[in-house]
Amino acid sequence: MTNWFHSWRAAVRIARRDAWRFKGRSFLVLAMIALPILGVSAADLTLRSSELSTQEKLERSLGAADARLSDPELGGAAILQSPDAENYAPAKDYENAPWPSGGTDVSKAVPAGGTTLVDSSGGAKLRTAHGLLQTEIRELKAADPMARGIMTLQQGHFPKKSDEVAATTAFLEASGLKVGQTLTARGFDRTYRIVGAYELPSDLKNSQVNALPGAFLAPYGKALEAAGLQSQGVSTTYLLKIDGGFTWNMVVETNKKGVLVASAAVQLNPPADADVPLFQKEGWNNYELSAGAQAAALAAIGTVVGLAMLEICLLAGPAFAVGARRSRRQLGLVGANGGDRRHIRAIVLAGGLVIGVAAAVIGTVLGIVLTFALQPVLEDSMGKRFGSFDVRPLELLGIALLAVLTGLLAAIVPAITASRQTVLASLTGRRGVRRSSRVLPVVGLVAVATGAAIALYGSVVSDQFVIVAAGSALAELGVVALTPALVGLFGRLGRWMPLSPRLALRDAVRNRGRTAPAVAAVLAAVAGTVAVATYAASRDAQDRATYRAELPYGAVSVMIDEDGGRDVPAVREAVQRHFPVDLRADVDRIAVGKANCSSMYSGEKGCGRYEIVVPKANVCPLWASTTDGSDPSERFTKEQRRDLAKDWRCASSNEGGAYIEGGLLIADAKLLKILGINDSAAEKALADGKIVSFDKRQLDKAGKIGIKLITDTEAADRASEKGLEAPGETKTFGTYLMPDGTKSYGLSGVISPATAKEAGLRAVPYGAFYSTDQMPSSEQRQKLDAEIARIGSAANLHLEEGFVSKNSIVLLALTVFAGLITIGAAGIATGLAQADAEADLKTLAAVGAPPRVRRTLSGFQCGVVAAMGVVLGSAAGVLPAVGLRLTEERQELKFYQQALDGGWGGVNPPHVPIVVPWETLAALLVAVPLGAALLAALVTRSRGALARRAAT
Incomplete structure (x- = not known):
């Protein structure tokens, strides 16, 4: 026991001295481990401090009551x-x-x-x-x-x-x-x-x-x-x-x-819970408090932490490997003086322990200090005050131990490699002949095949994306295991390349222990980015296909339903003044009862509503009211519901558009022009006192439409619950039915102001529609928003800009993120390669190689690592995205079949495309390796230090 303690104490002292001697490499690894620890500890402090105790919540909601x-x-x-x-x-x-x-x-x-x-x-x-x-x-x-x-x-x-x-x-x-x-x-x-x-x-x-x-x-x-x-x-x-x-x-x-x-x-x-009657009520869902929800949350957190640790280990591992090789003479002296392999392993592992402990202390302390200093900023951004600055030592200790564990894990492979070298090879600086493992590629191939099969099963047979995620993760780990062998395959391309890229490829192949982890780190970052980008691009294509415009492109609508339309004229003029308006159509709404009702469905005293009467023959049997209040669709078999779902009476009229209560607007023919309807017959029908209708279900056998004015809404609701006709006065109008396929943008009909007045319908100013000769600029929108704010009206303004991708910023951010990770990982590998290959560079200088060879070699070393990681990561990242989209397609098809069985009308077959984001891939495959190579070449000195003859 005493010998074990003393040997480890000596190993730690040696590792501490070695870390202090090589401050640059030590700082690089320390920063790599400490930065995530800083972020996690700061997040933990922020979360715990903002998480109020029950007593604090009660004080803010009840005071002292x-x-x-x-x-x-x-x-x-x-x-x-x-x-x-x-x-x-x-x-x-x-x-x-x-x-x-x-x-x-x-x-x-x-x-x-x-x-x-x-x-x-x-x-x-x-x-x-x-x-x-x-x-x-x-x-x-x-x-x-x-x-x-x-x-x-x-x-x-x-x-x-x-x-x-x-x-x-x-x-x-x-x-x-x-x-x-x-x-x-x-x-x-x-x-x-x-x-x-x-x-x-x-x-x-x-x-x-x-x-x-x-x-x-x-x-x-x-x-x-x-x-x-x-x-x-x-x-x-x-x-x-x-x-x-x-x-x-x-x-x-x-x-x-x-x-x-x-x-x-x-x-x-x-x-x-047994004493709470609500929790015993049938159908009560308390999932958020269940162990399943907590387990799912813990699994998500564990996955993120695990991936972060893997990324750090893959990047920090080569640094420890280079450090062990730089210290191989020192390690050889340990062996020459009686130290065995376990002592060598202990010294290298102690290096990881020293760096891990230092990273844990620095990262945790900086996390506490930064969180405390930024507390007012965090509170303002979160919109609430902390209950107290809640420091939980056990949680911070756990986060710190994570840093120590990460440092040790990163040093395991270099420790085993260093311990296998003979004392003679360590003292002479010879590396010997190292063969690649033949088992690891086989394991990698098996993992890739098994993971792909599991992901395929999860996407085609099962509805659980967890299976797809597990299979994709296994396949990605298999690619990581195959990385050393794949690096060797890349090296065969060097025979057709000029001197500098050929040297860079040869160096990458010779030092796979340094190259493979860096390539794997780039692979992991790029694979995640490609997976998310592919999914986001596919969702964009799906959203674009299902997008329903509220208005024609460039058109504007503004609606106000408060204060009886008091602010409508001012808002109409404000839009006219600030936007490049080509045509304007003022619209009114039908008011029953008081004119200042906020909504015809508000239920306010003195406020009525109107309804467009749908003849019984045109009512969808699946929606018809029943006298006993039962579900009308239950009267039909599954096959009958499927047939009725295709009936024109049950077709959904929801094709997008602004929400208009009752669906009917009082306006003139200019509204039709703004909506893109160029129909002279419709304009003539409006002038002749007819209603222009977009829904043939509203027409009776004589081709007319009835509008029922309901003053007693409570009586109407009671009649509706009993399946009876609501009481009220009905006014009948002639109708012009628009051809099938005409886009109504949410409207069911238009009636002219003169016709409404003649029929005794009371019109209340509602808003206006506009067409523009060009898309309003951001400055024009801001000025209009400011004027509407000064008017003080709750105006519902909509400018139709067509489909706007919500993921464009996400894709850009992912590309930048993956690019930074790639350049960083490649830069680390290049820096380590330069430190590790200093002797080769001096040899090149000694045989007369121009100074620029050093710079170009450095650039190609960085570009090679970046290119290999990006190519492999792009291939690995497509699998989970495709699996997720196939799973979603099965789920939507299942929902579609259920909708047909339930007799839901207007349900279209699902459209779930799979789209590869070629722009993102092109940026990763071309721009990132090229940028990494140029950056490495620019920051590398052309001339190295003068070589000194080694002591013999």
């Missing part, structure tokens, strides 16, 4: 909830029964002896230094001890009077206002003074204004209603303080009253 009571908006029905109040469901099954109507009076659920604090939220358009800003208004007495912790005061004080408000720092920054200035809202003549600035610790980017309860929202809503405008909804919750806390039994009893409860006591000490 014991519970928060809120209305889940389920009509007052009894509910079941989870202990954390994040999930809830009605206690009763309402699948075949009508939902209860009305709301829940939360105040009546407050237990006796409890003290409450009202917390209400709504919205308002506030006047700022730049115009108007839609802002959340929160009425909460923030200075009350019960609310302590919900808001963090930054400046001034919280409101004490009804005409005072405080604002978040995000609002002040966005609005251009400051503490001490006044604040007003649009349509509201009351003035408020900003007396304080605060922040929400868990939502730093939220623009919010705080007022006392009843000081803003109620009078603001009354002012809007008096002006005939629609006030925004207000949600109210109650913070509760009660002796003894709010227990789980109290939560269950309160749920019976239709009230949701977030309890501090329950979340700090949650009940067992």
